[in-house]
Amino acid sequence: MRAYNFCAGPAALPTAVLEQAQSELLDWHGKGVSIMEMSHRSKDYVAVAEKAEADLRKLMNIPENYKVLFLQGGATLQFSAIPLNLLGKNSQADYIHTGIWSEKAIKEAQRYGNVHVIEAGTQIDGKTAITDPATWQFSDNAAYVHYCENETIGGLQFDHIPETQAPLVADLSSSILSAPIDVSKFGLIYAGAQKNIGPAGLTLVIVREDLLDQAKPEIPSLLKYSAQAKNDSMVNTPATYAWYLSGLVFEWLLEHGGVPAMHQINLKKAELLYGYIDSSDFYNNPIAKANRSLMNVPFTLADSDLDKLFLQEAEANHLLNLAGHRSVGGMRASIYNAVPFEGVQALVSFMDDFAKRHG
Amino acid sequence: MRAYNFCAGPAALPTAVLEQAQSELLDWHGKGVSIMEMSHRSKDYVAVAEKAEADLRKLMNIPENYKVLFLQGGATLQFSAIPLNLLGKNSQADYIHTGIWSEKAIKEAQRYGNVHVIEAGTQIDGKTAITDPATWQFSDNAAYVHYCENETIGGLQFDHIPETQAPLVADLSSSILSAPIDVSKFGLIYAGAQKNIGPAGLTLVIVREDLLDQAKPEIPSLLKYSAQAKNDSMVNTPATYAWYLSGLVFEWLLEHGGVPAMHQINLKKAELLYGYIDSSDFYNNPIAKANRSLMNVPFTLADSDLDKLFLQEAEANHLLNLAGHRSVGGMRASIYNAVPFEGVQALVSFMDDFAKRHG
Structure with a gap:
């Protein structure tokens, strides 16, 4: 029997999704091979990949001027990729600090530029809380403002989307697809798949097109958003099976x-x-x-x-x-x-x- | 029915492996959850991960002074990670050029240091061949020598392991586990999983311990071999399902x-x-x-x-x-x-x- 699984990640997947994956594991749609044995450039696989993106766009109402990337490396690799892609020439960013995951993002960003940290965690009547946004001091020349919308370890979540001058970058790893969110308020959203999307090994990046072309020279080529956007996330072989499973989750969400x-x-x-x-x-x-x-x-x-x-x-x-x-x-x-x-x-x-x- | 699949990658997997994966997809060993729904830090999953490594060590007879890493990003991310980890202070490496994949590795390495290219492709009686190694000029101060042991696109393979003074780094993406190889002759071996190992989304790196601690300051933290080695490839959530499936392939190989x-x-x-x-x-x-x-x-x-x-x-x-x-x-x-x-x-x-x- 299936147990109830409260794991923080890799987390539970819908039973119906696993049943479908199981039924077609050895022979996808009568093609005689598993979907994981197919070239990522084959017509069949590309259709699966494109439908997953289309369904995600529908689910999140993603505006047309945003690219959706299906990458590898987890949110942690994005902790590096974000400053490497977005810091640009002024090399300054603001990071809101609310817990363990935002702190990890801060530490990695500090390796690539000047990071102004906004301490937003506090204690109110013995309970952990986020400080009043009116007290936050943003810097004048930040390339972007980063925050972790839901601190998975602390169990602390923002009750509002921060208002910022600079593009807003959000780690939505553990809250994506759990509640409606206005994508147009963000410059970039990223999320490891292994909580609300699919299996571990896939990372979603949703990025506004005008932010694509500012990568630092030392960035590993595979981490360049512009290159991945231009190549439909297939600069090299993506995590095809994780992408397919995520597509099944998106279909399940739409059906429900x-x-x-x-x-x-x-x-x-x-x-x-x-x-x-x-x-x-x-x-x-x-x-x-x-x-x-x-x-x-x-x-x-x-x-x-x-x-x-x-x-x-x-x-x-x-x-x-x-x-x-x-x-x-x-x-x-x-x-x-x-x-x-x-x-x-x-x-x-x-x-x-x-x-x-x-x- | 299952077809015969000659795809270059993502490639065919053993039918017996897919059948086992299918049978336990919803409920792994009576635990009530899929292996892909388990925390990578759980006792059960860690045992799966460790067994996969132990079986690979057995299959390839990997000496104890080599670390085995289960990473993400494909061989292409290693094209960046290798120079970022191994170039060290002299910032010079030799790359043997035999085809499209070695060329990609060269282009990426050139972004991080001085690359001395050894042109080793030639035509003999209208057929593509590798030149006589006696004609190759290595540089004096190369941090390593890189080659692609089997050019997947060209169908060109080395019939010997190059003799080098500097540590030898080999892309074995499409030849790993296809024939015995003496790991002790290499400084580093890497391979995308999606040919002879498992599904796309996993990358193996086998690296000699003395090469671990030379990373350049600009390297994304997740790409540091030393950090991944220290954390058993779990600096962050690895591609758990791909790792598990690769373990099933290793078991299948040992059984056969x-x-x-x-x-x-x-x-x-x-x-x-x-x-x-x-x-x-x-x-x-x-x-x-x-x-x-x-x-x-x-x-x-x-x-x-x-x-x-x-x-x-x-x-x-x-x-x-x-x-x-x-x-x-x-x-x-x-x-x-x-x-x-x-x-x-x-x-x-x-x-x-x-x-x-x-x-």
Whole structure:
């Protein structure tokens, strides 16, 4: 049987998508070969790749003046590719710091230029929160402003899109496709696939065309957005199977009402889980309500000596991967699109039972 | 039914491997989730990753002072990563030029340092060949010597390992695991997975430990061999599913006698196909016998007006992807490990029938 999988990433995929992939794994559409055995330049594969892009454009309502790139290397390689592509001559960028992932992006960008860090994390009544944007000081000559829209490890999410003069660059790795977002407000959006898109090994970059041609001379050729855009992300062989699987996920999303419908279910899932945690004396979530992540719900037990038992019993109940990130400990339930409402119901029911027995 | 797939890459995978992947796609070893839905840091996944490496070490007899890295970005990203990691302070390297892929590596390396190009391609009696190594002039201060062991597009392969003072760096993308090779003669071996290893999206790097710590300051952090070696190729989320599938291919190879046994079958396949081509007035292979590729067999028809018909009829006979690379035209049969002897028999039988009807 399929368990409920709360892994932060590589994360759960829709069962229906895996079933389709399974059925055609050895023989794609009667062609006698697997889709992963096909040339990326074959007519059949190119059609699969183009449909995935078209479906993503539909799902996110991506304007025509944005390129969509299907790359490799994860969001982490984009931590380098973004400054190498976008810093341009002034070599200055603003980075908003809210947690572990934005910090990693900052450290890598500092290797390529001047980074003005806006410290936006704070504590309000003992809860982690994002500071008032009115207090943020942007620099005059920033090539772009970078932020991590949802800090996967901390479970901290922006409740607004920052207003900036410079192009806005967003790491949407763990929140893409979870709620509608106005792409036209961004210069660049990027996301590792392994949370809400598909399997690990694929990275999406959505970039406004006017930002394409400013790459630094030392950039590895494969990381140049302009070259990838010109070659439909096929400067070399892309991660064809991951791209295909992501296309199946996009089809599944469209069949289920697209991002608005998914957002409604995600709101219900989050309300149920946060609501239960708030009503309990046994569990605690460390984030201020306005900045709670819709996708990643960290929580602690009143007695951390029970953590191990909690995880063991959860696993016995087919509720998997609830341990918090190794850097912070505690628990975390990642409730991406592919985790159904029933999964969150089962989790809350188990948490309540556990609290009653051990609280 | 499964067709015979002669694609140069992404290429055929063993049917038995795809069947195993299919059977456990939704539920890996009774865990209730797909292997692609597992954290790369989970105990189960780490065991899969480590076994893949151990099996590869066994297959290639890799000495202990070499690190094995499972990376992303294809051989093309290594065209940048190699000079960025290995050029060091003298910033000089020798590159042997034998075809399209070595040329791509040269062009990228020239962006990072002084590249001394050794022109090693020639024509002997109208056939393409590699020049006598005694005529090659290496530079005194090269940080390394690079060559492409098998030119996938040209179908040209070295019949010896070059003797060099500087560490030898080899692109083995299309020949790795096809024949035994003495790893200890190399400083670094790299290969895109999508020919003889697994699906596209994974790149193997086998690097001698003493070469790890010379990276240039401008290198993207993710491309640093030292960092990846230290973190078991998990500086960030690797291409977990491609890594797993490659592990299944390694198991399949070990079950079938390893690389020596595969080499014997590959020799038989190549002898049959080249032998038939040589015996025919209708088909021609453009490569000198000593430098013919064991894996990629390009050939032309006596009348190129028949190319389209040849491809159509081949496809109707379940013999797929025989078109030559778009840059050279003609035909090419890639006969990697996963293409069985019976596939080459079927191809030769079809070619003979076609020649009799149209010759």
